[in-house]
Amino acid sequence: MDGQLSFPRQHARTQRFSLGAPRSFTVSPDGTRLVFLRSRSGTDRANLLWVHDLGEGTERIAADPAALLGGGTERLSPEERARRERSREGSAGVVGYAVDAAVELAAFALSGRLFAAELRAGTARELPVPGPVVDPRPSPDGRHIAWAAGGALHVAAADGSDVRALAEPEHERITHGLAEFVAAEEMDRSRGFWWSPESDRLLVARVDETPVRRWWIADPAHPGREPAEVAYPAAGTENAEVTLAFTGLDGSRVPVEWDRERYPYLARVHWSAAGPPLLLVQARDQRSQLYLAADPETGATRLLHADEDPVWLDLFPGVPVWTPDGRLVRIADEGGARVLMVGDRPLTGPQLHVRAVLDVGAEDVLVTASAGPEAAEPGTGEIHVHRVSELGVERISEGPGVHSAVRSGAVTVLASATLDHSGAAVRLYRDDRPAGTVMSLAEQPVLTAHVRLAESGERRIPCAVLLPAGYREGDGPLPVLMDPYGGPHGQRVVAAHNAYLTSQWFADQGFAVVVADGRGTPGRSPAWEKAIAHDVAGVTLDDQVEALHGLAKSFPLDLGRVAVRGWSYGGYLAALAVLRRPDVFHAGVAGAPVTDWRLYDTHYTERYLGHPAERPEVYDANSLVTEEGGLSGAAGQHRPLMVIHGLADDNVVAAHTLRLSSALLAAGRPHEVLPLSGVTHMTPQEQVAENLLLLQAGFLRRSLGLV
Template identity: 25%
Template sequence: MSLRHVAAVFAFLMTSLVFCQEKQLTLQEIWSGEFRTEGMQALHSMANGNQYSVLNFDRQSRTSTIDIYDYKTLKKVKTLVSSADISEIRGFYDYSFSADESKLILTTKSEPVFRRSTLGEYYIYDIASKTVTKVSDDLVQEPTLSPDGTKVAYGFENNLYVKNLTSGKVDQITTDGEKNKIINGITDWVYEEEFAFVRAFDWNADSNQIAYIKFDESEVPEFSMDVYGSELYQTQHVFKYPKAGEANSKVSLQLYNVDDKSTIELSEGKPGDFYIPRLQWTNDPNILSVQFMNRHQNELDLILFDTKEKTMINVLAEIDKAYIDVTFNLTFLKDNSFIWTSEKDGFNHIYHYSKEGNLINQVTKGNWEVTNYYGFNEKANTIYYQSTENGSINRDVYSIQLNGKNKKRLTQKNGTNSASFSADFTYFINTFSSATTPQEYTLYDSKSGKIVKQIKDNNALTTKLEDYVMSEKEFSTITVNGNDLNMWTIKPKDFDANKTYPLFMYQYSGPGSQQVANRWNITNDYWYQMLAQEGYIVVCIDGRGTGYKGSDFKKVTQNELGKYEVEDQIEAAKQLGKLDHIDESRIGIWGWSYGGFMSSNALLKGNDVFKMAIAVAPVTSWRFYDTIYTERYMTTPQENPSGYDENSPINHVDKLKGDYLLIHGTGDDNVHVQNTMLMVEALIQADKQFEWMIYPDKNHGIYGGNTRLHLYKKMTNFIHKTLGDKLKASEN
């Protein structure tokens, strides 16, 4: 081969390499799942502490399996159950064990109700006999096996049922359930959405008592949504939705005795308008723990009911000047002392109380937050948790003795670490990611914090992305209104400090939220990368009111949602606009839900700063949103009218100067399209021009079929038209 020929081949290879590294992201790729990460599905730690189960699916054979793996070797030990071996079902896509791991609940069909609730078809699989029993011929809710595995309780049409798995007999334990009136054992819409649970019933340890919450929503106002579908006439979805200041469901705590089939009310005589955000049996089969909260959500009582002696004791009472966040971080030890998390010293920390409610000690301390509580190892007297001690944008896993001594950082890499522990806490599987590393799964020794083995990574995705033009996500802080706010920035790959660029800001800004975090990309991050390569600088700033920097920083927005958060975004935009490489005449902002509320306010109140804003599914007045969320931060409109009205964008439409794109789905049961319709009417009456897009029958997530791709094309084109100057509208 001649030297000239060798040179030509080398030049071709180098050109090809450069070309490969300059591949541009497209919206089709982003929203087709091209950059999806792989994970571990439905991981469950077996009671023996040495093994874990995972749900696997073979696409070729269309077979679902629950496979058992050994923690130490990570090798598959056996297949516990395969859909190929069960003639009664075609497949399953979720599972849960009974407490004694003798039986499984297999989910074979599911239909969504609201965000967290579903109606489903379920089967009980007996591991020893390899037989299946259908829970019900109807689509039911929240089937839950009794601890001894002999019975299953579930909800159907607002009533509770118990099925005996030996005899097949079904007992209907409530009879007064009625749509839009009475719900037994399943949460109403606002509890599900804001207290984040659906199953409002719980078995005791002896499998002979069921505690449940009854919701009487008779007096809750109804909300209706037209469902357009594809038929000649639309239908209507009518459900109970308590807007701020309106009537809530009247809740009561009920106790059902499985043996004599009797029911008594435990909350009888409790005065006032209250919530029951949590109920949980202790290790004692006759002691039930219940959390009660006042409507303002600034007082929380943890009460223990002795169902045998018919007595109760208030073991903990918390009061906060703003509000108390309800968590799932309650663990009862063998002696019924309990572990609890609280913000009472200004940061979220772990506390240990006696069974009488006396403080034994504060386990963790410092100007950082405990962000997840994983559990207590009784044998080692050790608590495991996740925290921000290594910086508010990072997460690490720690262990600490119950007495607060011998704290140890168990994870090694800076970024977001999250643990799933073996049942006996010998091992944990750590999920790690950062802004530069996609999710990787690693087995750790819980005592030493040493890595035992690598399980799974996403190196294939990393390699794939090497062909694309990708910019670094730069983390920093910006001092705004006297506070150091976390910020990330994505610049064009070929950024030139001597040029000027339009600035596009993203934020969510809701109370306790966080968007600036050292973790791997979510789908929107690829969109921001695409925008950066098309000539924009994209930034995100977590202002006052967001989380993980202490309760004072988070709760400063109390009674005035949309005031300080908006001030921070406006001031940050002003500061960034003064940079030589930012064109201060081309600054835009966008957000979804709370973020849409914020972007609308920023465009209106910061009309001399922002040229454009996109608001997707925004709250336009807090008077339109639900009781639990809104009143937690604002009290009621009757008590705080100015707080509601002075910071709601619907009352500031006369200030509109820039370009505004308003987007909503008509099937949004959460932030109702009413918000957008009334905002539109206000804009029209103020003689303000704007653009808007309605997605028929789409919920708060606005997805399904081609919807997300269409939505992001719409937004991208709007950005190019309003900020892009000479950039052309995108049709990719």
Template identity: 50%
Template sequence: MNAQGFPRQFARTRRFSLGVPRRFTVSPDGGRVLFVRSDAGDDPVSRLWLYEDGSERVLAGPRDAGVVPEAERVRRERARETSRGVVAYATDREVRVVAYALGGELWTVRTDGDGTAPRRVPTAGPAVDPRPSPDGTLVAYVTGGALRVVRTDGTGDRLLAAPENADVTYGLADHVAAESLGRMRGHWWSPDSDALLVARVDTSMVQRWHLADPARPGNAPRAFPYPAAGTANAETTMHVVRVDGERVAVRTPAAADPEHHVRGRWTDTAFEYVVTAGWDAAGPFVNVQTRDQRTAYLMGIDPATGETSLLHMQRDGAWLEFVPGAPTRTAAGSPVLAFVPPGGDVRGLRTAGHGAITPPGLNVREVLCTLGERVLFTASDEPTEVHVWSYGPDSGLVRLSEGPGVHTAAAGGGTVVLDSLTPEGHTVTVLRDGKPAGHIAVRAEEPLVTPRPVRLSLGQRELRSLLFLPSWHEPGAGGLPVLLSPYGGPGVQLAVRARAWWAAVGQWWAEQGFAVLMTDGRGTPGRGVAWEKSVHGDQLTPVLEDQVDALHAAAGYCADLDLGRVGIRGWSFGGYLAAGAVLHRPDVFHAAVAGAAPTDLRLYDTHWKERYLGHPGVLPENYERCSLVEHAGKLTRPLMLVHGMADDNVLPAHMVRFSAALLAAGRPHTVLPLPGSGHLVTEEGVADRLLLLELDFLKKSLGC
């Protein structure tokens, strides 16, 4: 096992993400599959590919990607995009016309084998998020905050919606929608290609924050709207904009009906969030959510008048956790809804015509698509695995994926593209009528270290965990310092039956002489509603408690763990957890590396932080309990703070304020700023050296 060159490989491959096919689209007849992928595991330039008749070919690849427009740069940051080139695309209904943007230029290419090369389509300015009309004759795109449309032959470019001032955009997602709600888009075509449902975002009421580059003092700071907890959100309104220029405002209710709203100590019934939107054969729709996140209305829209009607209402006493892809509708217009049955603890699916379509105990993770009246979705009956399921009125419920792993899929016609991350690696299988018909190549590099996790269920709460031991360690030899390497927060699982990048990193740390433990505690997904919501009002105490319990249970499983030398490292929420561990439990944790840690939770965005802790003006005790700055004086253990100085998600202010509080309290600590790095640090020369600096710090701090 060659562990010496691993850090450089880890950085060079962008966490082994290069060469991995993704963003699959299957044509309605099942004959063509589109995807993006770079040529090799160390190639950062992504290209557009077509799989057809059992073989793949490049449809489009950049000659020169050019300068990425600011709106596109922000979109890629929200999407955690690690490559350049063709990283996103959209198609017409039949998947024959494809549109994509390169360096602000709009390009189209056809998939139907007519031999034409990609064609550049002239635009009025740098193009962002181009999307062909369903009939393939037009492309809508955003430039300078304006929504425009152009024919695919390059003629007839015209303005559909112009921003009234510099604070307004049409057709784009705001920060909260993209970062916290997972909605990356802001315009949707009508099935008849004659109109679009468009999001108008006004950020004039949102506070402006400024992000400077300390390494380049000659550059002006970048100002951007950031709605921190307790402050004003952007105002998002919906509009139906016809291709001929006619426009109708969508009239959604201003607030939820108080009689049907679950109240709490902090209650705000104003509909401030647009969770999802779309336009299908049954018409346009929008799903809006209240500021306190306890109520959501799915509204049908009359495209002629903008009037709305309530299709479905969701309520929750803590917060609403939405299943990605739901609600949606089948071809006949039947709603597909996620729900938690009375007395149940997992999310199921139901349709208007057939009631519940998932059995008790099957936890729905995502609705992938509908094919006629058939629904394709992912779900778990064991938290460490995710499988692809299909439901049809005639076929019933069928599991499409086999073997342990984390599986997802795309589908069209009788074709399913099964994307599988398993303990053995990553595969993409093309199924036709349920049977394997081919594979799409995964060109990612094999890690220089092979993960050897021991999968455990630890303690009274059966905490799903991965334990990595050195390949050379002899049982009973003792003396292994312990390194906890959790994420531990909402939305992310690490202890899964799949060979993900973090498993390779865990094994690398083990090869340096550590016993490495990764645990998914309360608040992480996959274990049911009560498990997720057990952190309501306190995102630190139960999460930290689970890490401590898992550590002690792991020591009971493997007596070679040295509980006198325990370190913890993490990034983002994991960094927050690492810093919190040495502040609050120095009796257990002896050193920590905290990367991109949100230390003052009042500085994080409204939707994500108010979901768990409420409004800081009404429930300040939740923020005081969970924020780290207030507890800086408790530090008695070695702590390294690491932060990207261009991070516009968890701003560097978190690190600076925490460091200032530690200094004021007379607490020594180490600060490592990363100039030019954002929230996702993957740059070669940075990500690799960071691993080695962490190793040096922890070995010295733990006396290894």
């Protein structure tokens, strides 16, 4: 590693120090093998498939993309590009894989081609099947592999023979076996088909995008190219029609029946040997949802449980699922806390805020959780792994940090990130005893984040403060840079070192950087998250102001020079801050901001703001392009604002920034717009990512008079 390499260049080249780090772990049920992905170095984008032998403590390559492709360059289909954009996947090579029940056969796609790896033998081969292949998955018995291609769901024998289509689209706007946009972008459901435990049939999603409004995303830098057509379900418009059918390997088809008019969102599907297929379906307003069991023979569904909430119902990773003895496992908001429910019993209380179910065993459930509203210690930014059973709750991760785990039988893989060290340490345990580690090849950053975690204001808003390296008491107050995400699903204040590397770099440019997680951000309590209902703008902005003023009592913050930057929701919040509160914020950088919520998608936007036809005044009040939303601002206080947007963004489309710029121009408000040709919501390109940091720092320093 060249010590002279700048942090912006290193940060971009390593994809935020994620390259070379092991991920996507799977433990074989016999406890002998651990399968995972990792690239060869901290600057290599191509992931390889690895197998770790838990008995010998050795690891070997099970699939090398360079060898399998003969050194050729990957070519991604539009469907695969969309999947990676939805999951924010910026690496290459093997970015995902699926295995059979014994974890002996793995299937994955490269360049739209299907590959299978024998994990015991360590051999991988291509299967000559129709493509471009998306999301290949072996059957539990390892005898077949299914995949989506060209809108159809295909299946073949594991050796590549007997290829056939099980479900084919009736026209070009129908797909089988793929998740629709809002499921992949907002529901964390990236799959569109599920194997039966007996490997004799699949549960297949059919998506009809005919009702969805069409948008066109052009590349102005190449006017000769046709615009890309995308089906985008903007708030208040029609969603895709999603149905399910049990599809046999013999070609049989049994439609699944539920009240799709009342519950159109298919949020979760789970199928295991412990019980019948589980469905979680939601109403469009997301204030009611049903847990259903489906009958593979008839397609009929029966109600297991119904949830209602006057504000909204959240979705959680890992649930619903069955226990081995057939009880329903779910996460619910009960009594002001987020609790684990097994059957009809809550197994956790207000001391824990349960976030995800990791594994369900015969005797316990493995979960991640943060401190609940009645925890003895707040544990700011900490997320721990807990074992929950009828006998109580046991925390198995140690030390302040952000911990997660994968478990199968007696083997647990524990990944732990802390404030003291870069990256995450991956440790293996068998029957709770150490059984080895998995090496990370990620780069060490050229700087170290010096983070002080705190709570600010009457609401005890979780915050992180970073000062320039070498700052000493007596050096005087510093100009402030607020660096939030500040919205739903985005916790920024975490007890993990690498989360603050960019913030530390900005601090080293001469700022006191503040990261604040106000109401609406996850990890504290249901009431904290739902406080933004119908007022995302006012609540989230108020909490940034409260956090700033509270911290100024303890930290050297110059409240006469305050800037704010952010991306996505953070970009919205940054622009909002400059426009609505120029008395507090003196400059802002808004990256890929949502500016008009009528242009954002149904599932996300309507959860927080309602349906625009029913609450138009709410949309106007939370917009950046209306007088009601604060476009008029304070008379005579026009603060410098830079707006950045990727023109290829199909999530927050560039129209958001163009409409904001037009409104600002009409209002006589000075601003700068930086369009990024060919860039999506992720900005994965190395040169773009590096220069964005440099340009932002330069703009903020100029705007606050630091140069």
